[in-house]
Ligand SMILES: O=P(O)(O)O[C@@H]1[C@@H](OP(=O)(O)O)[C@H](OP(=O)(O)O)[C@H](O)[C@H](OP(=O)(O)O)[C@H]1OP(=O)(O)O
């Protein structure tokens with residue numbers, strides 16, 4: 507690990523006032539907060555705090571890993587992330603708030619339910635550091651507009667019409683979030699594969715669900731099998747073929763909770779008894795126009811941006827010998843934990859392989875796993891300038907690049923999935939009418 511790549515903690519800040527942070531959302535391992543205090547510095551950021559999970563890496567370890575491992579690989583595509591010192595009160599106070607909130611009703615900043623409920627856990631109260639991450643959510647322009655308008659104008663229904671001429675201001679109108687998964691085929695797939703790793707796993711999992719459905723009592727909870735959401739094939743996305751890219755884009759945009767367009771509808775005036783609906787505001791017109799053009803806009807982005815080719819190249823490079831090589835098998839053993847440097851050295855001695863103090867990229871299964879489970883955030887900015895049509899630009903950032911280490915190393919799970927995919931014939935296309943190599947239906 508190169509220490510010169512790791513930025514110092516935010517200077518002059520010790521976060522200790524829980525009242526300045528509003529719940530934003532959470533995953534299995536972290537809770538995110540949005541700043542509601544007076545310091546403009548934190549406006550473009552979110553605070554990301556670790557939950558208490560046995561064996562999880564500390565925030566300092568995550569921060570060091572993020573910058574030393576991913577900084578050189580992803581450069582500007584790495585989600586901006588700083589580390590900040592926490593005071594002794596903030597975690598206990600935020601934990602009290604979490605404990606008081608109703609887990610059943612929990613929703614994130616955009617109203618999406620927090621699922622599954624078992625993800626709910628308290629923050630690690632032994633942690634004295636937090637991460638400050640670039641906020642990729644959308645709709646922040648609406649807060650800025652509200653702040654900039656004098657009160658009398660906010661109530662003036664004519665105001666938006668007056669602005670219809672447009673302005674130079676970019677508005678963060680939409681956000682797209684998805685996991686780019688396996689953009690290159692798994693090296694453990696058999697030579698005659700028809701399905702990619704992601705589609706093969708989906709077919710295996712959905713067949714398991716269907717078997718469960720057949721076994722349950724009719725009318726029971728599990729009997730109500732939801733129709734499978736349209737899933738995207740990562741090989742379509744990385745194919746370079748415009749038709750396949752468009753197909754993947756359409757599927758991504760139709761996945762549950764992958765896209766969010768901020769609703770610019772002004773709060774309704776309950777006192778008004780006006781039957782005639784107000785004409786759409788400029789923001790509403792822009793949002794509608796964006797909604798209608800999102801597939802085209804994103805297809806074009808995926809065709810021209812270097813981000814998908816970059817992630818594909820990295821996925822091809824890390825873990826390119828798969829999880830069944832003698833080196834990685836020896837390293838994993840039957841335990842789901844990271845081996846120590848000494849264990850790696852001894853394993854190499856036993857298999858007769860050359861010992862290298864750091865794993866070579868091909869055998870670096872931990873980086874490979876992280877790379878295939880990260881999130882791609884796209885923030886879509888829109889503006890309408892005087893006398894011109896709608897203009898859009900997209901920021902792409904890669905997040906959730908947490909080290910899959912400790913008890914969550916998942917190496918054994920990974921090997922088992924590969925084994926089940928091969929043994930069950932899922933790579934061969936069982937249960938599918940599609941060929942991921944060509945993108946064609948069979
Ligand atoms: O195995 P996969 O491909 O289904 O990926 C798992 C993810 O499932 P999904 O993206 O929904 O298909 C899964 O995501 P969800 O919990 O389903 O949101 C996790 O990210 C899991 O990683 P970890 O075990 O928490 O470290 C992921 O496991 P890893 O394979 O990355 O270890």
Ligand SMILES: Nc1ncnc2c1ncn2[C@@H]1O[C@H](COP(=O)(O)OP(=O)(O)OP(=O)(O)O)[C@@H](O)[C@H]1O
Nearest residue numbers: 531532533534535536538639640641642643905906
């Ligand atoms: N920088 C960000 N900008 C906007 N939204 C974010 C950002 N980081 C996280 N989120 C939102 O919060 C959710 C949870 O965050 P995150 O993925 O960091 O948590 P996690 O605990 O690591 O998740 P997982 O369940 O994958 O382990 C994300 O799915 C995303 O919707």
